[in-house]
Amino acid sequence: MATGACGINCDVCQLSLLGQCTSCGPGRSDLAARKSAAQKRSFGHPCAILECARLNHIDYCPRDCPSFPCDNFSESAYPYGDGFLNMQRRRRSQGPPAVDPSGRPIVVSDALWETLRQRDMDQVANFTLMDIDPDSGHLRFQFFNREIRVDIDDRCLEEKRARGWETVTVPLLELALLDYLSRVECLYPVGREMVGIEDLADARYFSGRNRLKKASLLARYGDNPNGFAAAGKYLCGRPEKMGDAAFRLNPFPRVPLYYLLWLGNGEFPPRVSILLDRSIERALSSPAIWSLVTLCTYYLLKAPGD
Numbered sequence: 001m002a003t004g005a006c007g008i009n010c011d012v013c014q015l016s017l018l019g020q021c022t023s024c025g026p027g028r029s030d031l032a033a034r035k036s037a038a039q040k041r042s043f044g045h046p047c048a049i050l051e052c053a054r055l056n057h058i059d060y061c062p063r064d065c066p067s068f069p070c071d072n073f074s075e076s077a078y079p080y081g082d083g084f085l086n087m088q089r090r091r092r093s094q095g096p097p098a099v100d101p102s103g104r105p106i107v108v109s110d111a112l113w114e115t116l117r118q119r120d121m122d123q124v125a126n127f128t129l130m131d132i133d134p135d136s137g138h139l140r141f142q143f144f145n146r147e148i149r150v151d152i153d154d155r156c157l158e159e160k161r162a163r164g165w166e167t168v169t170v171p172l173l174e175l176a177l178l179d180y181l182s183r184v185e186c187l188y189p190v191g192r193e194m195v196g197i198e199d200l201a202d203a204r205y206f207s208g209r210n211r212l213k214k215a216s217l218l219a220r221y222g223d224n225p226n227g228f229a230a231a232g233k234y235l236c237g238r239p240e241k242m243g244d245a246a247f248r249l250n251p252f253p254r255v256p257l258y259y260l261l262w263l264g265n266g267e268f269p270p271r272v273s274i275l276l277d278r279s280i281e282r283a284l285s286s287p288a289i290w291s292l293v294t295l296c297t298y299y300l301l302k303a304p305g306d
Helices: 030-043 048-055 082-092 110-117 121-128 171-183 215-221 225-234 286-302
Strands: 139-143 146-151 156-161 164-168 194-196 245-252 255-262 271-277
Touching: 030 048, 110 171, 121 139, 121 171, 139 245, 146 164, 146 171, 156 171, 171 245, 171 286, 215 225, 215 271, 215 286, 225 245, 225 255, 245 286, 255 286, 271 286
Parallel strands: none
Antiparallel strands: 139 146, 146 156, 156 164, 194 271, 245 255, 255 271
């Protein structure tokens, strides 16, 4: 476990054992404030990395900061070298995971594209409250803070960017979206009942290796309800009056997901709950639900907190 904002684990350093140096602590901690003050007294200025973390209310730069690795790291020989920083940049730009619960690469079946191609797009748009793009005739919808278009002819997803529509490869999104658009049969009622994964008819699917992963959300936001709420807001979520912090995300216009944070106390640890609308089990298969929730959790972890 890192003990400094930069990600260094000072507990395994001999300087710490010898009492010659101490950890800076997480950026939001009292230890960080004391370390910063000590650095100012000794050197005339604090560590740029530590001070940036403190000012931006970030505990650990590699985990919590969407700008990592920034100039504070690359313009200094301390604490990481170019090889490590280049690896971080490369892997952080790769996008969401493209594997199923077993770790196998996700392969989107051509049959899903063919099923969708044979459907009445106006009817699908009415059932899902998605739009029909006037230029292409393809389905278009708001995916958090991005605009996505479903190109049935070229069998790909496109995102609207400054230079126009560009192809994007996000297998988790493609699988969940095509499953949804191929299955939806009517304007399902939404907002009548919220349920947990354990309440679904196919709840057994979400056990073992298919269990929804929430530990990373707890590590990032377990003691930071403001950061949790800010992440939801960044993804265009709507605040909800549940738990200590909660919001509703709509990855698809009529498919809501609810994320709740409960802070810990002396008796209970913090926990995160993920609730679904009852209609989701009619609209998506269990693998598609897993893919969609996994994708939403990924973007929450990537979102800037506070």
